[in-house]
Amino acid sequence: MKKFQALGLSETTLEALERKGFEEPTEVQALTIPLVIKNEKDIIAQAQTGTGKTAAFGLPLIEKLEPGRKKPQVIILAPTRELVVQVCEEMNSFKTGRATSIAAIYGGQSMGLQLKKLKQGVSIVVGTPGRVIDHIKRGSLALDELRFFVLDEADEMLNMGFADDIETILSHTNSSKRVLLFSATMPARIKKIAEEYMGEYDHVTTSRKVTEHLTDQIYFEVNQRDKFEALCRIIDMEPLFFGIVFCRTKVGVDEVANRLNERGYSAAGLHGDMSQGHRENILRAFKKKRLTILVATDVASRGIDVHNITHVINFAIPQDPESYVHRIGRTGRAGQRGTAITFITPSEFRKLGFIKRITKSDIEKRDLPAVDDIIQAKRAHIEGAVQKFLSEDQDNTEQYEDWARQMLQENEPEKVLAGVLQYAFQAQLNEDKYEEIVAPRQKRGRPVEDLERSGKTRLFIARGKVGGYSKPDIVSFITETSGVPSPRIDDVTLFDKFCFVTVSFDDAETILRAFQKIARGKRSLVTRAKSGKPRRGKPPFKKYGGKKRFRS
Numbered sequence: 434m435k436k437f438q439a440l441g442l443s444e445t446t447l448e449a450l451e452r453k454g455f456e457e458p459t460e461v462q463a464l465t466i467p468l469v470i471k472n473e474k475d476i477i478a479q480a481q482t483g484t485g486k487t488a489a490f491g492l493p494l495i496e497k498l499e500p501g502r503k504k505p506q507v508i509i510l511a512p513t514r515e516l517v518v519q520v521c522e523e524m525n526s527f528k529t530g531r532a533t534s535i536a537a538i539y540g541g542q543s544m545g546l547q548l549k550k551l552k553q554g555v556s557i558v559v560g561t562p563g564r565v566i567d568h569i570k571r572g573s574l575a576l577d578e579l580r581f582f583v584l585d586e587a588d589e590m591l592n593m594g595f596a597d598d599i600e601t602i603l604s605h606t607n608s609s610k611r612v613l614l615f616s617a618t619m620p621a622r623i624k625k626i627a628e629e630y631m632g633e634y635d636h637v638t639t640s641r642k643v644t645e646h647l648t649d650q651i652y653f654e655v656n657q658r659d660k661f662e663a664l665c666r667i668i669d670m671e672p673l674f675f676g677i678v679f680c681r682t683k684v685g686v687d688e689v690a691n692r693l694n695e696r697g698y699s700a701a702g703l704h705g706d707m708s709q710g711h712r713e714n715i716l717r718a719f720k721k722k723r724l725t726i727l728v729a730t731d732v733a734s735r736g737i738d739v740h741n742i743t744h745v746i747n748f749a750i751p752q753d754p755e756s757y758v759h760r761i762g763r764t765g766r767a768g769q770r771g772t773a774i775t776f777i778t779p780s781e782f783r784k785l786g787f788i789k790r791i792t793k794s795d796i797e798k799r800d801l802p803a804v805d806d807i808i809q810a811k812r813a814h815i816e817g818a819v820q821k822f823l824s825e826d827q828d829n830t831e832q833y834e835d836w837a838r839q840m841l842q843e844n845e846p847e848k849v850l851a852g853v854l855q856y857a858f859q860a861q862l863n864e865d866k867y868e869e870i871v872a873p874r875q876k877r878g879r880p881v882e883d884l885e886r887s888g889k890t891r892l893f894i895a896r897g898k899v900g901g902y903s904k905p906d907i908v909s910f911i912t913e914t915s916g917v918p919s920p921r922i923d924d925v926t927l928f929d930k931f932c933f934v935t936v937s938f939d940d941a942e943t944i945l946r947a948f949q950k951i952a953r954g955k956r957s958l959v960t961r962a963k964s965g966k967p968r969r970g971k972p973p974f975k976k977y978g979g980k981k982r983f984r985s
Contacts, residue, residue: 440466446492449529454705459485462492464637469493475612475634477627479619482586482792483758484639486615487523490583494557495528497580503554504575508606509583510562510599512590513918514539515787519753520585521559533557538564538574548573562590562598569605576602579610587616587623589791592905594913596622603630617793648765650796652775652785659870660748660776661692666867667746667774668698668726669807672814676744677737678728679760681752689748690728697860700726731756737763747775750784754791779873782889783937787920804867811861815854889923890941891962897930907932911959915940915947933962 434447436457442450458466461480468476470493480486494507509524511517521537528535536550538560547564551573558565558574568574582603584590590599603626612631616623627634655663668674680686683704690702701715701724718724720739729737731751742764751757757775764771775796777785789796802810840849896902896910904925912919917940924935936944941961948959 436463441470442466442492443496445530446496446527449527450492452529453526455488459489460639461486461637462489464639465489466493468635468637469613470496472635473611475614475631477614477616477619477631477634477636479616479636479638481617481639481758482754483762485755486585487520487755488527490585490613490615491520491524491527494581494583495524495531495533498531498533498556499580500532502556502578504578505555505558506579507557507581507583508565508576508579508602509557509559509585510565510590510602511559511585512561512593512595513787513920514541514561515753515784515920516586516791517559517561519755524557524559535559538568540564562595562602565602566598569602576606579606581613582606582610583613583615585615586791587614587626588618588620589919591620591622592909593919594909596626599626600630647770648761649770649772650761650775650794651772651799652777652796653799653801654779654873655776655801656871656873657778659868661689662868662870663776663801664689664693664746664748665696665698666802666804666807666870667744670802670810671743672810672817674743675722675725676727676742676746677760677763678726678746678748679751680728680730681749683730685749686728686730693726693728696866698726699724700728703727703729705730731759739763741769743771745771745773747773750775750777750781751788754788757788757794758792783921786923789923790920801870804864807867808862808864811858815858815861889935890938892934892936892941892944893960893962894932894934895930895958897928897932899929902927902932907934911944914951915944917943 434451437447437450437455440458440463461478461484465476465478466489468474469490478486478489480489490509498506509520511520517537517539521535524535534550534553534555535557536547536555536559538547538551538558540561540563542564544567547568548571551558551568560568565574569576584599590596612634614623614627614631653663664678678689678700680689683706686702686704690700693700701718703712703715707715715724715727716737716739719727727737728748745761745764747757747760751760761773764773775785785796788794837849894907894911896907902910904927907925907927908919908922911917911922911934917936921940922934922936924933926933944959945957945961948957952958
């Protein structure tokens with residue numbers, strides 16, 4: 434905790450950090466925390482998702498709160514309800530021992546509950562721009578006594594079309610507040626907001642990238658009950674599996690670790706209920722590869738610095754993009770390739786899409802290996818190991834050579850070798866130990882074979898590159914017109930005069946209704962994509978002309 438202490442944080446906060454498993458500050462935390470605590474300037478922090486931004490502003494803000502004030506002292510704007518919940522939970526975990534009230538306000542949550550909490554008085558408000566404006570208009574949220582105004586994922590909010598909403602909210606705040614702006618990039622619109630609404634500011638930039646290019650990112654769709662079987666298949670496909678399996682709960686860690694050991698793997702669990710000594714022993718064994726599989730929670734995994742980890746398995750999908758980036762960062766280090774695998778159930782596609790968009794990760798869908806493929810892979814591993822053994826100079830083999838000659842004199846050579854292989858490897862090559870994995874099904878009872886058949890559908894939009902549109906333009910267009918959040922708009926494929934997007938069935942209905950409404954009886958700009966592959970540059974119906982009709 435000495436490095437955190439040097440940043441100016443109090444003992445109470447240091448105790449909270451130690452309980453959470455923090456060991457030393459990230460780059461953005463080290464740069465930002467002292468500026469928030471000691472200076473009076475505004476701050477622009479340019480940092481990627483997964484670099485610890487929430488703690489960078491959350492820790493010092495809690496320290497700067499003044500007791501006894503009923504009106505909000507801090508407002509934090511985030512682009513999606515998922516991020517709002519994530520930030521709120523993290524902030525609550527930092528306030529240990531303090532009478533600090535934090536309210537999360539976002540669409541989809543009960544307005545009555547939000548009104549009640551705001552009326553009681555809160556110190557910190559974390560919200561989405563739309564719902565914050567709703568409360569400002571109702572008169573239930575006053576921002577005239579703010580001490581801090583925080584924009585989290587500012588560039589993402591602009592991509593989602595929230596620029597005007599941000600400026601509207603800023604216009605209802607007092608001029609004496611400090612503004613803290615966190616963004617991965619610095620587009621022109623953010624610079625404009627800085628010029629208009631920020632005073633003198635410090636600009637800090639971190640060097641860390643979102644994800645390592647040496648990490649292959651994959652996901653498998655699997656039913657909850659089949660996750661353990663899927664895990665075993667992935668482990669068995671690899672000749673030298675050395676990895677971390679992440680679970681959401683301590684109970685989950687114990688269950689998975691115990692089942693792996695029962696199955697014959699070398700595994701151990703790691704979570705917060707273990708003594709420090711026990712944890713250190715497990716980590717020491719893992720580093721020395723006496724254990725090849727470590728099953729852990731996010732908190733317990735903090736500070737793990739083990740080289741040559743081949744795989745990170747998200748047995749449970751991470752709760753937020755920050756956790757995803759932290760987890761997969763355990764592999765793909767020091768020039769070594771690594772693989773990050775995430776198991777998702779059909780109901781978790783929206784969360785996966787959200788993680789992909791915020792982290793800007795290319796997470797590829799794969800099919801789980803079949804039992805025949807695993808057996809073939811194991812046989813190839815065994816043959817390779819035997820060939821390597823035979824190619825090396827071996828000492829003290831005389832007794833085995835005499836024994837081999839005797840057996841070969843009494844039996845056919847093929848049968849001798851077959852018997853030895855069966856005796857040595859029949860347990861490893863036994864197909865019966867693998868259980869059937871049932872393909873996930875939608876509520877309608879149809880099997881899911883790919884993303885488009887997992888409750889998703891494809892939409893056609895009569896706008897493309899020729900009109901000057903980029904992928905963010907298309908996403909903003911749909912978001913502004915329909916209200917469907919950008920994390921739920923996936924796989925934008927842009928052509929010259931049209932494009933396609935993938936959304937859930939429910940969101941598709943919302944988007945289609947919104948565009949039919951503004952079409953006023955004419956052909957809508959958005960329709961369901963027809964089956965089959967359109968020819969490049971040829972939309973499935975008459976092209977649309979004209980200029981952009983929406984803000985970029």
